[in-house]
Amino acid sequence: xxxxxxxxxxxxxxxxxxxxxxxxxxxxxxxxxxxxxxxxxxxxxxxxxxxxxxxxxxxxxxxxxxxxxxxxxxxxxxxxxxxxxxxxxxxxxxxxxxxxxxxxxxxxxxxxxxxxxxxxxxxxxxxxxxxxxxxxxxxxxxxxxxxxxxxxxxxxxxxxxxxxxxxxxxxxxxxxxxxxxxxxxxxxxxxxxxxxxxxxxxxxxxxxxxxxxxxxxxxxxxxxxxxxxxxxxxxxxxxxxxxxxxxxxxxxxxx
Numbered sequence: 060x061x062x063x064x065x066x067x068x069x070x071x072x073x074x075x076x077x078x079x080x081x082x083x084x085x086x087x088x089x090x091x092x093x094x095x096x097x098x099x100x101x102x103x104x105x106x107x108x109x110x111x112x113x114x115x116x117x118x119x120x121x122x123x124x125x126x127x128x129x130x131x132x133x134x135x136x137x138x139x140x141x142x143x144x145x146x147x148x149x150x151x152x153x154x155x156x157x158x159x160x161x162x163x164x165x166x167x168x169x170x171x172x173x174x175x176x177x178x179x180x181x182x183x184x185x186x187x188x189x190x191x192x193x194x195x196x197x198x199x200x201x202x203x204x205x206x207x208x209x210x211x212x213x214x215x216x217x218x219x220x221x222x223x224x225x226x227x228x229x230x231x232x233x234x235x236x237x238x239x240x241x242x243x244x245x246x247x248x249x250x251x252x253x254x255x256x257x258x259x260x261x262x263x264x265x266x267x268x269x270x271x272x273x274x275x276x277x278x279x280x281x282x283x284x285x286x287x288x289x290x291x292x293x294x295x296x297x298x299x300x301x302x303x304x305x306x307x308x309x310x311x312x313x314x
Contacts, residue, residue: 071193072139073146078196093125095133095143102144103182110243111184116140138192145188146196152178154205164212165304171206172231172300179235183243186236214311223310227303234296252288 072078101122106114116137120127134140152174155167179186194203210223245255264273283291 069138071195072134072142073193073195077135077139078143093123093129093133098123098130098133098140099143099147102140103147106144106184107182111187114141114184141188142192142196145185145192145194146198148178148182148185149194149196149198149202151181152198152202154201155209157205157208164209167209168213168227168304169300171202171209172227175202175228175231176235176238176296179232180239180242183236183239186232186239189232213307214314215307216314219310219314223307226306227300230299230303234299238292256288 098119102114102119105119105122109118116127116130119140120130123130130140134143153170154174155162155170206224206228207220210220213223215223241255242252245252248255250258260273263269284294285291
C-alpha cells in the first residue's frame with residue numbers, strides 16, 4: 060500500500076521569496092557583522108574542512124561565535140543553508156563569454172567540463188548536494204545557460220540537445236565525484252594518491268578472490284600507460300571527453 064505524504068514536498072530556497080535577505084524589526088538585535096553572505100561563506104569553509112557528514116547548525120554557530128538561534132534568524136532550515144552553499148560554490152565556475160565570436164563549441168564544451176570536474180574535486184560535498192536539490196540558484200542557472208548555449212551551437216537537432224548535455228555532464232559528475240572522494244580517502248589515510256593506489260592494487264592482486272580480475276585487466280592497464288595516478292586519470296578523462304565530442308560530431312553528421 061502506498062502511504063500518503065505527511066507533508067508537502069520540499070522545493071527550493073530560491074522559490075517563494077525565501078532567498079531574499081530578512082530585514083526590518085529586530086535586525087539591530089542580531090550579532091554585529093553577521094549576515095546571510097557571511098553565514099554561507101563560513102558554511103562552505105566548514106564543509107570543505109570537515110565534510111558534509113559532520114556539518115551541523117550547532118557547529119556552524121560555534122564557528123561564527125553566535126547561538127544557533129541567531130543563524131536561524133537568517134535561514135529557515137539547514138536544507139536552505141546547504142542549498143545556498145551549493146550555489147555559492149557554483150559561483151567559482153568560469154564560463155565562456157557568450158558574446159565571443161569565432162569560438163569553437165568543442166573548446167567551450169571542454170572548458171565547461173573541466174570547470175565542473177574541478178569544482179566537484181575541490182568541494183567533494185557538492186556532488187551529494189547536487190543530487191539532492193533543484194539547483195536553480197543564480198550561479199547554477201548561469202552555468203546551465205552556458206552549457207545550453209554551447210550545446211545549441213553543435214548543430215544537433217533539438218530533440219538531441221538534452222541527451223547530449225546528459226551524456227557529457229553526467230559523465231563529468233560521475234568522474235569528478237569518484238576523483239574527489241578518492242583524493243579525500245587518501246588524505247584521511249595519510250597517504251599520497253600514488254602510495255594509496257599501489258597499496259590497494261597490491262592487496263587486491265594478492266587476494267585469491269580478486270587476483271584473476273587483476274590479471275584479466277593487465278593488458279588494459281599496460282596500454283593505459285604508467286606515470287602517476289593523476290597523470291593516468293588525466294589521460295582517462297581527456298580520452299573519454301573526446302569520445303563524447305566525437306559522438307556529438309557523428310550524430311550531427313548523421314542528422
